[in-house]
Amino acid sequence: MMNVQELIKQNNEKREQLTEENEMYYTDIVVYIRSHLTLSEQKTEELLIELLDHLFYAQLQGKSAKEVFGNDPKGYCDELIKHLPKESKKNAIIFTGFIFLQLLGWMAIGRGSVDIIFGLFMEIDNSFYLGSSLLITAFTITMLFATLLLFFFWIRSSIYKKTSKPKNFLIGFLIALVMTGSLVLMSFIPTFGYAITINGYIFLIVGIILIVLSKWMERINKKVY
Amino acid sequence: MRSQLLKGILEGCILSIIDQEAVYGYKLSIKLQQFGLNDVSEGSIYPILLRLQKEKLIEGEMRPSPSGPxxxxxxxxxxxITALNEFYSEWQSIQFPVEKIIQRRSK
Structure with a gap:
């Protein structure tokens, strides 16, 4: 059995052999279907390779992607998506856990590094408020997740809708604005809750442990297939 | 290939071809064309293959092909196999009457 990473790598390599027109048509299919995050990743990638193989042979016979997959790529993709199996709950949980640990890990590493570097030049406040700091962390992670989902949703809806470039740009800009705005808003949250002192190095170490843990989860994820 | 009738028949043909020999997608579309089903757009076999997998009538396996990948x-x-046998008997029970009805019309 080939795993997802191998399939994606093969896909990228093979896609280069397509003509420009076919490559564009096919890449839209890839991005559109992949942006549906609830589908089984393994089955999705297997299907995409199948379609690519088919297109490649058809191209050798002088056929275009349009002739193979039809004039309505969105309708065709929706038909495929309808029949693709959903990701198993176990995989979905592991995947969400992976992203969660990654975000948490990088946040801890970020805070640790900032504390250490600034600590070299000035006196810094090492307190971690069990109330406000945890709230801010939870809020940030929720925002990042929401942005991620929003981003995929935006990609999905923009591929086959011929929206004008400015409009597309505006939506992207709005997403970024909401994101930044809420981050700014968070800095107004007053500190509350029991304060503990956490040294920058401890943040750094905890962050690294979280990242290692997430890598380990990713490993399991691969083994599930 | 839009009508329900054609969909069902196409599905039966696909099951029948797969029954004769394990095939991959492109080969399947070539075979359908060789049998004269030229109007089936090539890509339309993939939603059907997915559906047949979902209904557990067929299963796919990634394995090396003679040419490498x-x-x-x-x-x-x-x-x-059960579904294919059902298709055979259903087809046999309608094929002859339908042909007769159509022949009478064309006379």
């Missing part, structure tokens, strides 16, 4: 080969499951 791994391909997904399909074969029938036990349920698929």
């Amino acid at each position: 791994k391909r997904k080969y399909y074969k029938l499951t036990q349920n698929g």
Whole structure:
């Protein structure tokens, strides 16, 4: 059995052999279907390779992607998506856990590094408020997740809708604005809750442990297939 | 290939071809064309293959092809064999009467 990473790598390599027109048509299919995050990743990638193989042979016979997959790529993709199996709950949980640990890990590493570097030049406040700091962390992670989902949703809806470039740009800009705005808003949250002192190095170490843990989860994820 | 009737028949033909020999997607479309089903747009077999997998009538397996790269080969499951036999008997029971009715019309 080939795993997802191998399939994606093969896909990228093979896609280069397509003509420009076919490559564009096919890449839209890839991005559109992949942006549906609830589908089984393994089955999705297997299907995409199948379609690519088919297109490649058809191209050798002088056929275009349009002739193979039809004039309505969105309708065709929706038909495929309808029949693709959903990701198993176990995989979905592991995947969400992976992203969660990654975000948490990088946040801890970020805070640790900032504390250490600034600590070299000035006196810094090492307190971690069990109330406000945890709230801010939870809020940030929720925002990042929401942005991620929003981003995929935006990609999905923009591929086959011929929206004008400015409009597309505006939506992207709005997403970024909401994101930044809420981050700014968070800095107004007053500190509350029991304060503990956490040294920058401890943040750094905890962050690294979280990242290692997430890598380990990713490993399991691969083994599930 | 829009009508329900054609969909069902196409599905039966696909099961029948897979029953004769494990095939991968492109080969399947070539075979359908060789049998004269030229109007079936090539890509339309993939939603059907997905549906047949979901209904557990066929299963796919990635394995090396003679020419090298791994391909997904399909074969029938036990349920698929049952479904194919059902298709055969249904087809046989309507093929003759339908032909007769159509012949009378064309006279």
